[in-house]
Amino acid sequence: MIELIIAIGAGLLSFLSPCVLPLIPGYISYISGSSLNELIEKKNVNIIPIILFTLGFSIIFVTFGAASTFFGQVLLQNSYELRIGAGLVIIFFSLHIIGLINLKFLNFEKRIETNISRNFFSPILIGMAFAFGWTPCIGPILGSILVLASTEESLSKGILLLSFYSIGLAIPFILSGYLMQKFLIFSKKFRNNINKVSKIGGFILLITGILIITNQLQALGFYLLNLFPFLQNFG
Numbered sequence: 001m002i003e004l005i006i007a008i009g010a011g012l013l014s015f016l017s018p019c020v021l022p023l024i025p026g027y028i029s030y031i032s033g034s035s036l037n038e039l040i041e042k043k044n045v046n047i048i049p050i051i052l053f054t055l056g057f058s059i060i061f062v063t064f065g066a067a068s069t070f071f072g073q074v075l076l077q078n079s080y081e082l083r084i085g086a087g088l089v090i091i092f093f094s095l096h097i098i099g100l101i102n103l104k105f106l107n108f109e110k111r112i113e114t115n116i117s118r119n120f121f122s123p124i125l126i127g128m129a130f131a132f133g134w135t136p137c138i139g140p141i142l143g144s145i146l147v148l149a150s151t152e153e154s155l156s157k158g159i160l161l162l163s164f165y166s167i168g169l170a171i172p173f174i175l176s177g178y179l180m181q182k183f184l185i186f187s188k189k190f191r192n193n194i195n196k197v198s199k200i201g202g203f204i205l206l207i208t209g210i211l212i213i214t215n216q217l218q219a220l221g222f223y224l225l226n227l228f229p230f231l232q233n234f235g
Contacts, residue, residue, distance in 0.1 A: 003148060003157075004164045006208055010145050011168020013201035014138040018194050021187060027053075027130070028177045031123050039180045049123040050177040054170035056127020061142065062162045065149045069158025072150030086147045087213035090205055093140035093147075097202030138169075144205050151212065 014020060029036050031053045032046065039045060072082060095101045145165050149158040176183035 003152075003161055006148070006204070007145050007161045007164040008168035009204065010141050010201070011165040011170070012172060013197070014141050014165075014169050015172045016190070016194065016197050017138055017141070018198065020138065021190070021194060024173065024176050024187070025180070025184065027173075028180065031126060032177070036180075039177075040184070045178055045180065047174060047178050050174050052121075052123035053127040053130075054166070054173055056124040056129075057131035058127075058163070058166035058170060059124070060128050060131035061166050062159055064142075064146055065158045065162025065165075066155055068146045068149040069152050069155050072152065072158075073155070083151060083215065084213055086151050087209045087211075089147045090144045090209035090212065093144045094202045094205035094209060096140050097205065098199050099202075141201065141205070144208070148208070148212075 015024075025036055025039075028050060029039060031049050032039065033049075092101070142165070145161065149161045152158045152161060
């Protein structure tokens, strides 16, 4: 299913975005309660708090997806207008990511200060809080996936779409915590290519928006299913 491929790719793109990737060590240090040096020196990192953190932001994103699909179903009688509007919004977001336009309301980050006591549930609550604060770079990417979810015909598909987005963001987040030393090396080398990757992701979203407007996204999905039949197992 083409939408799921786009969603998991968007999650990975969010992880690699300029406002998330450089801050990953700080996030993981805060979540785990260990200094960066301690994380690097530890041979066996406790990834449970990191997994719970990703569960926290996944809960918020999936809830957003369910809400988007629900309101999209309410507008289903105007499905043509909804499809055109959704495609235009995704195109605007993609042009912002590419850098061709500047949507000023997306150029900020709301910092979330948390004073949550450390217990089993605190990483989940911190993850939920941070989900509301990641706005400057993942805002257009997440917004595009939410708009895509609004065009889905069932609530379960909208939830599945945002679940795949969350997986795309969560898996590299967890791996970076488990392999902190290697992540720091990767991050340092990759930093010069962040903008290039963001632009490539923007172009992919631009094509997605155009396909939605021209009603060709499903046609592309059927073509991919013919090429890769195993994708039918994902929805």
